[in-house]
Amino acid sequence: MLNVALGVVVVALLTRLLGAASYGSYALLISLGTIVQLFADGGLYLTLTRQLAEAPKRQTALLSHTMSLRLALLVVAFTIGLALTLVIPSLHSLTAAFVLVALGLVAQSMSQLLMGVFQQAQSIWPATVGDLLGRGAQLAAIGALAATAVTLEGMALTFAVGAGVALFAHQLLLPTARRWRLTAHWPTWKELAAVSWPLGALLLLSAIYFRIDTVILSLYWDAARVGYYGLAYRIIESALFFPAMLGGLLLPRLSEALAKNQRARAGRLVSEGLTVALGVALVGVALAAGFAQEIIQVVSGADFAPAAPLLMLLAPALLILFAGNIFGFTLVALKKQVALLKLYAGLVVLNLILNLLFIPQYGATAAALTTLITEGLAAGIAGWLTWRLLPWRLAYPRLLLRKPAKQ
Numbered sequence: 001m002l003n004v005a006l007g008v009v010v011v012a013l014l015t016r017l018l019g020a021a022s023y024g025s026y027a028l029l030i031s032l033g034t035i036v037q038l039f040a041d042g043g044l045y046l047t048l049t050r051q052l053a054e055a056p057k058r059q060t061a062l063l064s065h066t067m068s069l070r071l072a073l074l075v076v077a078f079t080i081g082l083a084l085t086l087v088i089p090s091l092h093s094l095t096a097a098f099v100l101v102a103l104g105l106v107a108q109s110m111s112q113l114l115m116g117v118f119q120q121a122q123s124i125w126p127a128t129v130g131d132l133l134g135r136g137a138q139l140a141a142i143g144a145l146a147a148t149a150v151t152l153e154g155m156a157l158t159f160a161v162g163a164g165v166a167l168f169a170h171q172l173l174l175p176t177a178r179r180w181r182l183t184a185h186w187p188t189w190k191e192l193a194a195v196s197w198p199l200g201a202l203l204l205l206s207a208i209y210f211r212i213d214t215v216i217l218s219l220y221w222d223a224a225r226v227g228y229y230g231l232a233y234r235i236i237e238s239a240l241f242f243p244a245m246l247g248g249l250l251l252p253r254l255s256e257a258l259a260k261n262q263r264a265r266a267g268r269l270v271s272e273g274l275t276v277a278l279g280v281a282l283v284g285v286a287l288a289a290g291f292a293q294e295i296i297q298v299v300s301g302a303d304f305a306p307a308a309p310l311l312m313l314l315a316p317a318l319l320i321l322f323a324g325n326i327f328g329f330t331l332v333a334l335k336k337q338v339a340l341l342k343l344y345a346g347l348v349v350l351n352l353i354l355n356l357l358f359i360p361q362y363g364a365t366a367a368a369l370t371t372l373i374t375e376g377l378a379a380g381i382a383g384w385l386t387w388r389l390l391p392w393r394l395a396y397p398r399l400l401l402r403k404p405a406k407q
Contacts, residue, residue, distance in 0.1 A: 003128065006135035007238050008299060010162075013142050015231055015300035017150045024223035025152055027230025029094060029101045031211040036081035037105045038207040040073035042193060043200035046251070046332050049116035053252035054259055059117070064180040065188045067113055072184075074109055078102040100156035107163035114170045119248045126173035134166025198337040205344035209351035209374050213359070213367035220360045229364035231300055232310035236317055239284050243277050243325035250326070254333035263390065266333075270392045274326045278394070281322035288315035313368040317375055324379035327386045334389050343381050347374050 015023050048066045052059055085091040085098050111130065118127045141158035174180075214233070218226045250273045257266040288295065292311040296304055331340050351374045358366035386392060 003131045003135060004238055004241060006132065006139065008235075010135065010138055010142070011231070011234055011238070012299045013139070013146075014155055015227070015304055017142070017146060018152065018155060020224035020227035020303060021222070022152050022227075024218070024225070024227030024230060025094060025097075026155060027214055027234070028218050028223075028226060029097055029152075029156065031214040033081070033098065033101045033105045035204075035207050035211055035215075036077050036102070037074070037109055038200075038204045039080075040070065040077035041109070041200050041203050042070070042073055043196035043198065043203060043337070044070050044192065045112050045116055046329075047192065047196035048113055049119060049248065049251050050255045050333065052116055053255040060180065063113070063117060064183050065185060065192060067110065067180050068182050068184060069189045069192055070109060070113055071106075071182070072189075074106045078106065094152075097153045097156040100153060100160045104156075104160035104163035107160070107167040111163070111167045111170050114167075114174060115248060117174060118170075119252060124245070124249075127170065130166045130169035130173060133169045134162045134164075137165035138162025198341050201341055205341070205348045209344070209348045210371075212352065213355050213370060216355045216359050217364060217367055221363050225306075225364055228304060228307040229310055229367055231296070231304055231307045232314055232364075232368070235295065235299070235311060236288070236314045236321075239281075239318060240321060240325070242280055243322045246273055246277055247325050247329035251329045251333055254330060258333055267390050267392060270326065270330050270386065270390060271394065274323060274392060275394050277322040277326050278319060281318045284318045285315050288312070288318065310364055310368055313365065314371065317372055320372070320375045320379045324375060324382055327379060327382035330386050330390065331382060334386075336385065336389065339385055340382065343378065343385075347378055350374060350377075 014026065018026060044066050048062060051062050055062065081102065082095070082099060085095040091098070115127055118124060138158050138161060141161045142155070145154045145158065214226060214230060217229060250269060253269055254266050257263070257269065289312050292315070293305070293308040296308045296311060300307070328340065331337065351370060354370040354373065355367060358370065
């Protein structure tokens with residue numbers, strides 16, 4: 001929760017220092033960079049997390065090959081992304097800031113793989129410490145630049161600094177027995193890619209319909225309106241650390257239970273994880289919908305007041321996103337990523353059509369409603385697929401983080 005609070009402080013400083021228009025450009029850069037980053041994701045994080053649970057004796061080798069492949073893919077993807085900013089006239093002025101955001105996203109992406117190691121070891125404190133140090137470094141950098149370099153490029157630099165410090169801390173806190181090294185082994189990379197590509201395609205499609213609305217909004221509306229929507233969306237997005245953390249803890253246990261054919265235990269884990277996620281989400285919906293104006297006022301001030309109705313509109317998405325995260329991790333554990341891939345491919349087409357039809361006329365309101373529709377369909381269908389394979393129900397949760405009794 002402290003990391004989320006620091007994240008909100010970062011958003012508050014960025015919005016107040018940059019203003020609506022420049023913050024809109026910042027939000028656009030993060031959206032574009034995230035889409036480029038996920039071209040290089042390859043599904044490697046989820047694949048690594050599952051493989052670490054299934055083959056604990058090969059952890060160092062698995063981590064070394066996966067980290068090396070991820071870095072190579074990131075270099076290729078962001079080189080192409082940089083070329084696009086130089087070719088597309090409307091992005092020329094954002095090229096320098098894009099480079100800095102890209103460096104931060106590369107560091108974030110490498111840190112993400114280390115999360116799989118911490119989660120498999122059921123040791124979350126190193127990940128938390130690294131994240132907190134990264135947030136602290138970003139805040140310190142913002143403070144240092146606040147009086148002299150309040151520019152889009154300066155704030156993009158603070159993002160890169162924070163992500164870099166977090167990666168350095170995560171690497172230092174990695175257990176000695178699991179330290180990795182760069183290694184280029186094409187046959188192993190091919191094997192990893194063959195296993196993980198459906199997950200990578202799934203995450204890329206998810207990012208497209210999760211982020212493309214901001215990009216389309218920037219094509220038809222001024223940067224200030226993009227900033228209002230970006231702020232509301234960022235507040236909702238800041239809460240997603242919880243289902244991601246919960247799903248990350250759930251995945252190795254589910255994979256282990258399914259590998260041992262303990263389907264009853266796997267079903268209990270899904271039911272308890274879903275119940276916890278929805279309980280937390282209900283609190284978030286009540287706060288975001290009931291106090292939207294107050295939240296926006298406290299975070300970013302009166303200049304961002306138009307973001308409050310958008311936050312109220314997006315609030316129900318918390319329930320959908322929290323449930324969808326749990327179902328997504330479960331289907332990955334069940335090795336049903338191809339079914340998820342087909343689902344997300346259809347949703348991307350629907351999302352693009354709705355956004356292109358309605359954003360030109362209705363702006364951010366249309367973007368928010370489209371998000372609710374597509375995320376709702378994604379969570380509903382994923383929940384149904386999960387129930388067919390591993391029946392779940394909402395029930396009073398036991399402590400999910402407690403190690404289960406041996407069966």
